[in-house]
Amino acid sequence: MALTVQLWTPVVCGCTIHEVFDPDDETVDKTYVTLDEAKEVLNKRGIDSDRIPPAKLCKSHQSLGHTTAMYDALRYDNDIVLNDTIHKVLLPNIAGLEEEQIAYTLDADRVLQVTLSEITLNPLKRTQLDADLVVKFGLGKVSIA
């Protein structure tokens, strides 16, 4: 089927990148492309590609450049780290916590900094959550303030 291009902005950070996908076939993996490659994909479909905006990388992913490694890192931070931290670690383990109470930013070292509002964690729960996060993502990947 005909591949197309979308600008994708993850929720975890301020990146905007060009992603190629097949709108008619969800089994085809999305892949990252550079601006030139994105234009090529659109040109093949007869779509005017002159107006596609350039991609931009946030401070967390900037150092990786416009590369497949950046895309993999971005997908990991957004789809795995952020999602699993919220849905597999925080929400199931903190009684009464709502998703709206969870705020986060990804710092320049790609550490997810999480803040919980209106929740005070007791030391035991905190230690348990920190341990869960280390097991899932390794040391120093997620930090709960």
Ligand SMILES: [Zn+2]
């Ligand atoms: Zn980013």
